[in-house]
Amino acid sequence: MEKPDKFIERKILIGLIVSDDFIRAIAPIWSMHYMAASTAKILSSWCVDYFKKYNKAPFRDIEGIFTEKIKKGMQKDDVEYISEILESLNEEYEGAVNFNSEYLIDQTKQYFSTQRLKQYAESIMSYVEEGDIVSAEKEALSFVPSGDDESSHVIDPFSNPLLIKQAFTEQSESLIRFPKALGQFWNDQLTRGAFIAITGPEKRGKSQILLEFAMRAMMNGNNVVFFQAGDMTEKQQLRRMAVYLAKRSDRERYCGERQIPCVDCWYNQTDDCELSAREQYGIRLFDPDMEQKKITFDMLMEAKQDYPEYKPCRNCDKIRGAVWLESSPPVKTLTWKDAYKIMKAWQKKHNKRFKLATYPNETLTMQEINNLLTLWERQDGFVPDVVLIDYADILAPDYDCYKLDGRGQINKIWQRMRKLSQEKHCLLITATQAAASSYDKETLSLSDFSEDKRKYAHTTATYSLNQTDEEKKIGIMRLGELVVRESEFDRTRQVKVLQCLQRGRPFIGSYF
Numbered sequence: 407m408e409k410p411d412k413f414i415e416r417k418i419l420i421g422l423i424v425s426d427d428f429i430r431a432i433a434p435i436w437s438m439h440y441m442a443a444s445t446a447k448i449l450s451s452w453c454v455d456y457f458k459k460y461n462k463a464p465f466r467d468i469e470g471i472f473t474e475k476i477k478k479g480m481q482k483d484d485v486e487y488i489s490e491i492l493e494s495l496n497e498e499y500e501g502a503v504n505f506n507s508e509y510l511i512d513q514t515k516q517y518f519s520t521q522r523l524k525q526y527a528e529s530i531m532s533y534v535e536e537g538d539i540v541s542a543e544k545e546a547l548s549f550v551p552s553g554d555d556e557s558s559h560v561i562d563p564f565s566n567p568l569l570i571k572q573a574f575t576e577q578s579e580s581l582i583r584f585p586k587a588l589g590q591f592w593n594d595q596l597t598r599g600a601f602i603a604i605t606g607p608e609k610r611g612k613s614q615i616l617l618e619f620a621m622r623a624m625m626n627g628n629n630v631v632f633f634q635a636g637d638m639t640e641k642q643q644l645r646r647m648a649v650y651l652a653k654r655s656d657r658e659r660y661c662g663e664r665q666i667p668c669v670d671c672w673y674n675q676t677d678d679c680e681l682s683a684r685e686q687y688g689i690r691l692f693d694p695d696m697e698q699k700k701i702t703f704d705m706l707m708e709a710k711q712d713y714p715e716y717k718p719c720r721n722c723d724k725i726r727g728a729v730w731l732e733s734s735p736p737v738k739t740l741t742w743k744d745a746y747k748i749m750k751a752w753q754k755k756h757n758k759r760f761k762l763a764t765y766p767n768e769t770l771t772m773q774e775i776n777n778l779l780t781l782w783e784r785q786d787g788f789v790p791d792v793v794l795i796d797y798a799d800i801l802a803p804d805y806d807c808y809k810l811d812g813r814g815q816i817n818k819i820w821q822r823m824r825k826l827s828q829e830k831h832c833l834l835i836t837a838t839q840a841a842a843s844s845y846d847k848e849t850l851s852l853s854d855f856s857e858d859k860r861k862y863a864h865t866t867a868t869y870s871l872n873q874t875d876e877e878k879k880i881g882i883m884r885l886g887e888l889v890v891r892e893s894e895f896d897r898t899r900q901v902k903v904l905q906c907l908q909r910g911r912p913f914i915g916s917y918f
Contacts, residue, residue, distance in 0.1 A: 797838060
């Protein structure tokens with residue numbers, strides 16, 4: 407493990423090289439004296455000089471700067487050392503797709519303040535050791551806290567364009583992006599610093615939804631950590647990930663021919679569309695006056711048998727979403743060798759880091775999560791963009807919370823999850839069980855919280871999973887908005903998500 411100074415200075419150098427937002431925030435408060443390593447002093451000064459001239463981070467130009475410095479004459483030892491540093495940093499800053507500048511800015515300001523205080527203290531002690539008390543007192547009295555020493559929590563909101571830019575950028579950039587209707591439904595909430603909760607009755611598919619978030623987060627270029635708090639074992643989680651990637655089960659009974667739901671248009675099914683882009687004409691499956699929600703699995707299968715030539719249509723933006731079933735042929739049962747090949751190929755294609763931490767039920771605490779994140783950051787520079795916890799209800803309270811009653815412990819856990827999303831500037835997603843009152847409901851409401859309604863107060867958005875027995879048979883899940891902060895939302899608005907959980911897919915398509 408790197409020494410603390412060397413570790414943070416390495417992260418600072420990466421930020422100065424690759425991030426425009428980071429260098430804009432740090433250059434005004436940077437001083438060569440704050441960097442402990444001589445190489446860090448040199449490299450950071452190059453970056454700040456480049457920024458002052460071009461108003462951006464050097465990124466690949468750092469190599470050209472290094473070449474020019476060599477031509478002008480540098481010590482051989484410095485050349486060799488800087489060359490080694492740049493080579494070791496190369497892989498890290500090439501992978502900085504979604505660079506977490508906000509978190510590193512906080513760390514850097516704290517480090518600079520620490521270095522500044524150390525230097526004042528060393529200067530004062532030097533006078534004391536020499537017996538020059540008058541000079542020591544003068545030095546002590548001359549100390550003036552910088553704006554960043556004063557407080558990292560206090561700003562002038564009217565005069566800092568960088569902070570205003572960051573406020574708008576963080577809100578608008580989704581770390582995880584879904585297509586079509588589901589993307590319209592929640593992409594703008596899946597941002598850095600957000601805290602998202604998925605609620606639903608037990609065995610409703612919450613863990614599969616969390617896995618979909620995790621895998622899609624990797625596809626979108628994020629560092630991801632998945633905390634399995636005891637809902638599944640490590641082996642069960644690995645099998646589920648492999649089934650997701652393979653799109654086929656490790657259980658033979660799920661590998662036969664299946665009816666997979668797909669998005670269709672109601673106007674196509676009722677033969678009420680005259681657009682030229684339509685797939686075909688002249689087939690009416692259902693009466694136009696019929697309620698869509700009354701369509702059953704058996705009715706869809708009967709329509710397939712009566713009209714084998716029917717083709718679903720989703721060719722225009724006037725689509726009124728409906729579901730159709732497409733036959734999928736039998737597939738080979740997934741073996742461990744197949745799973746290994748598929749997972750290795752996935753890792754190679756999506757070159758971002760993923761960590762899975764699995765704990766027995768009611769042993770994982772928020773303190774343990776924070777300790778692990780700190781350890782990973784110190785060991786190998788792993789800073790997550792997305793953190794998933796499966797699931798919040800089986801987290802154990804931290805030791806300092808045991809004197810609280812049950813509801814107090816739960817509230818404290820949710821407060822600390824929110825704190826984590828804010829301090830790490832990450833997207834945190836978890837799941838929670840709905841109350842028993844929800845089991846016979848077609849659609850969950852705000853009153854269906856379990857244990858403590860204050861859960862809603864800490865999330866930036868809470869979504870419900872809704873499904874009837876008939877919808878489950880077809881492969882339809884309805885997602886609803888319970889709480890969405892800083893957004894106009896409608897608790898009656900739902901997006902229908904098509905699924906085939908037997909093939910490991912909680913998301914196939916969606917429509918309103």
